[in-house]
Amino acid sequence: MTELEDAFSVQQLIARFANSFDAKAWETLAACLASTVYTDYSDLRGTAPETISREQFVELRRTALELLKTHHLAGNVEIQLDGARGVARVSMVIHRRGSAGDFFDTHCFYELGVEKTAQQWAISSIVQKVLWNDGQTAIHPGAR
Numbered sequence: 001m002t003e004l005e006d007a008f009s010v011q012q013l014i015a016r017f018a019n020s021f022d023a024k025a026w027e028t029l030a031a032c033l034a035s036t037v038y039t040d041y042s043d044l045r046g047t048a049p050e051t052i053s054r055e056q057f058v059e060l061r062r063t064a065l066e067l068l069k070t071h072h073l074a075g076n077v078e079i080q081l082d083g084a085r086g087v088a089r090v091s092m093v094i095h096r097r098g099s100a101g102d103f104f105d106t107h108c109f110y111e112l113g114v115e116k117t118a119q120q121w122a123i124s125s126i127v128q129k130v131l132w133n134d135g136q137t138a139i140h141p142g143a144r
Helices: 003-023 026-031 054-066
Strands: 034-041 050-053 067-083 085-097 104-117 120-136
Touching: 003 085, 003 104, 003 120, 026 034, 026 104, 034 054, 034 067, 050 054, 067 104, 067 120
Parallel strands: 034 120
Antiparallel strands: 034 050, 067 085, 085 104, 104 120
């Protein structure tokens, strides 16, 4: 694969990652991830960064989002690859709606570590930097 083809594959990976949350496609989400994932959601959750299994990551997201409608919009993607590793910087807006119409939206920036194994790219680290939030944090169990 050329570097351009790899960059396109990473961009497609980011789209599948974002869309899987909205479709509640948890197997698709799992397929986007490396076997372990370093996560830093401290800006949103106030928790320490940690490395967790792919299965734990998916289960935490499924539990937090199962009762919410979401829409993850990703753009301004910058991809830097160095062989079988790389970093993708992504601007994202996450819209969340509760059953009563209440909302909680996050405007953020992601730095996604990616790695290629067996000709497939996967996300190995996720660092979220929140620019601002709108709405009621109470509808999202993952927010502080």
